[in-house]
Amino acid sequence: MTDSKPLDLVIIGGGINGAGIAADASGRGLAVALYEMNDLASATSSASTKLIHGGLRYLENYEFALVRKSLQEREVLLAKAPHIIRPLALRLPHRQFLRPKWMIRLGLFLYDFLGKRVTLPRSRKISFSQDGPLQASFKDGFEYYDAKVDDSRLVILNARQAQDNGAAIHTRMECVSAIATGGVWELVFLNHLTGQQSKIHARAVVNATGPWVSQLLSGSFSQADTHQITLVKGCHIIVPNLYSSSEAYFLQNDDGRVVFVIPYAQDFTLIGTTEVNFQGDPASAVISDQEVDYLIDVVNTHFKKTLTKQDVVHHFAGVRPLVGAENGENTKSAVAGKISRDYRLHLNIDEAPLVSVYGGKITTYRLLAEQTMALLKPFFTQMTDDWTEQAALPGGDFSDVTSLRVKMIADYPWMPAKILERWLESYGSLIPQLINTAQAVADFGVHFGHGLYQQEVDYLKECEWALTPEDILWRRSKLGLIFSSRECKNLQDYLQQGLQYSNDNRLHQTA
Numbered sequence: 001m002t003d004s005k006p007l008d009l010v011i012i013g014g015g016i017n018g019a020g021i022a023a024d025a026s027g028r029g030l031a032v033a034l035y036e037m038n039d040l041a042s043a044t045s046s047a048s049t050k051l052i053h054g055g056l057r058y059l060e061n062y063e064f065a066l067v068r069k070s071l072q073e074r075e076v077l078l079a080k081a082p083h084i085i086r087p088l089a090l091r092l093p094h095r096q097f098l099r100p101k102w103m104i105r106l107g108l109f110l111y112d113f114l115g116k117r118v119t120l121p122r123s124r125k126i127s128f129s130q131d132g133p134l135q136a137s138f139k140d141g142f143e144y145y146d147a148k149v150d151d152s153r154l155v156i157l158n159a160r161q162a163q164d165n166g167a168a169i170h171t172r173m174e175c176v177s178a179i180a181t182g183g184v185w186e187l188v189f190l191n192h193l194t195g196q197q198s199k200i201h202a203r204a205v206v207n208a209t210g211p212w213v214s215q216l217l218s219g220s221f222s223q224a225d226t227h228q229i230t231l232v233k234g235c236h237i238i239v240p241n242l243y244s245s246s247e248a249y250f251l252q253n254d255d256g257r258v259v260f261v262i263p264y265a266q267d268f269t270l271i272g273t274t275e276v277n278f279q280g281d282p283a284s285a286v287i288s289d290q291e292v293d294y295l296i297d298v299v300n301t302h303f304k305k306t307l308t309k310q311d312v313v314h315h316f317a318g319v320r321p322l323v324g325a326e327n328g329e330n331t332k333s334a335v336a337g338k339i340s341r342d343y344r345l346h347l348n349i350d351e352a353p354l355v356s357v358y359g360g361k362i363t364t365y366r367l368l369a370e371q372t373m374a375l376l377k378p379f380f381t382q383m384t385d386d387w388t389e390q391a392a393l394p395g396g397d398f399s400d401v402t403s404l405r406v407k408m409i410a411d412y413p414w415m416p417a418k419i420l421e422r423w424l425e426s427y428g429s430l431i432p433q434l435i436n437t438a439q440a441v442a443d444f445g446v447h448f449g450h451g452l453y454q455q456e457v458d459y460l461k462e463c464e465w466a467l468t469p470e471d472i473l474w475r476r477s478k479l480g481l482i483f484s485s486r487e488c489k490n491l492q493d494y495l496q497q498g499l500q501y502s503n504d505n506r507l508h509q510t511a
């Protein structure tokens with residue numbers, strides 16, 4: 001299959017950076033398509049610590065510019081997507097023999113004032129109550145604020161915004177070759193579902209393939225990569241709620257690293273991250289036994305509740321490319337924690353415009369997209385100005401969750417509270433679109449378990465590119481944490497074959 005007229009911009013990679021660039025570029029009037037070889041957010045962008053943060057720890061590496069821009073973005077993103085990004089209080093227990101109090105206080109002072117802080121409270125010194133979750137030896141510490149994000153939904157909402165602006169979003173399509181002729185890229189994509197290949201033409205390309213950035217350049221584009229990148233793996237474990245309150249913890253470990261403990265998906269606690277150099281295919285990264293032990297040890301040094309490996313209900317690994325300078329600065333031998341988390345953009349115009357994205361954080365994706373468009377501006381003079389800072393993401397056009405909750409309860413008094421709460425955190429003001437014409441839960445169709453009904457599954461298929469149980473249970477929601485294998489199988493059957501349901505809402509296969 002071959003297209004006719006070249007697109008303005010093709011983006012390869014459907015993580016947060018690719019989706020953010022697609023949303024930004026399409027909103028400026030460019031003809032845009034995004035291609036992702038797997039599901040949206042299937043790589044690093046669903047394996048983060050899920051913080052929208054300045055990065056308190058980066059102050060130790062004197063990364064003031066990165067912390068400042070991240071803190072500014074924190075406020076921008078809280079306003080753009082108040083459904084999936086919410087303020088988070090973090091408590092930092094003081095440990096006598098680690099960082100001295102004056103140093104932490106200075107760091108938090110800078111953190112409070114380096115960036116614009118509009119909605120979040122400033123940091124403060126606190127004492128820990130003996131009734132709290134920490135061991136009695138932790139008497140005092142500090143509390144500061146950042147935000148937590150549903151990282152994979154942030155990607156999907158950016159892709160939706162791009163589609164609303166006219167972009168085409170293609171999943172399960174891998175870029176396998178690229179050549180430029182007469183200043184136009186000819187790209188070949190392999191469809192992983194059909195095995196067929198298609199050719200697409202574009203005036204410019206963005207390589208937003210995250211940890212695959214060098215591989216795509218040297219493979220499909222046959223270009224030497226001038227950047228030194230180091231792949232670093234970070235892992236998280238998930239356990240049933242360690243404690244019942246809503247604050248997170250910032251734990252300082254003896255090795256100088258920090259580990260976050262964050263309330264997660266209503267009934268769970270997320271713990272991470274580790275940090276080890278990685279080689280090989282980023283898709284094959286998994287947590288090791290040593291990493292599980294490491295995370296459990298840090299928690300057991302701080303909390304009253306003792307964890308064992310048996311408490312781990314889920315774990316995940318993500319790989320990030322950390323980047324040194326072009327041609328020279330050697331990051332291969334550097335300690336991962338000391339290499340900058342900031343991103344680099346590289347524009348190559350030898351054949352036709354190609355921007356490669358190196359590194360970055362979820363927190364800075366919007367700025368990264370804006371800067372990518374600034375690099376491409378000379379090639380698209382019709383492009384309109386920056387616009388994303390003030391624009392809400394789909395479902396985020398409301399100012400406070402409490403008022404939205406009150407309105408939804410008034411409009412849909414029959415909605416079960418637990419489903420409504422999950423939908424508020426996932427879909428925000430798009431809830432009426434999901435409910436559509438339903439007048440009662442009975443109209444939602446087949447119940448797959450734990451409040452997931454056919455109505456939502458169909459919406460995710462039609463509006464959010466979901467194809468498999470994994471897409472729905474781990475990236476569009478976190479219901480995978482509580483679904484049994486039988487419930488997963490029922491969902492899989494429905495997605496694969498199409499099932500009908502009768503008035504008793506039991507599954508009936510159509511064919």
Ligand SMILES: Cc1cc2nc3c(=O)[nH]c(=O)nc-3n(C[C@H](O)[C@H](O)[C@H](O)COP(=O)(O)OP(=O)(O)OC[C@H]3O[C@@H](n4cnc5c(N)ncnc54)[C@H](O)[C@@H]3O)c2cc1C
Pocket residue numbers: 012013014015016017018035036037038039040041042043044045046047048049050051052053173174175176208209210211212216232233234235273318319320357359360361362363364
């Ligand atoms: C352990 C860990 C914790 C982190 N925690 C945080 C945090 O709390 N806060 C924060 O702000 N940042 C955090 N980050 C950083 C953040 O997760 C990354 O910066 C971000 O997810 C990178 O997004 P990306 O779009 O560049 O890459 P990815 O999300 O990896 O997306 C790249 C995509 O490209 C696709 N692709 C690759 N090759 C091809 C091809 N040939 N054709 C088509 N598609 C292709 C892949 O399938 C993939 O989906 C963390 C990172 C790690 C590793």
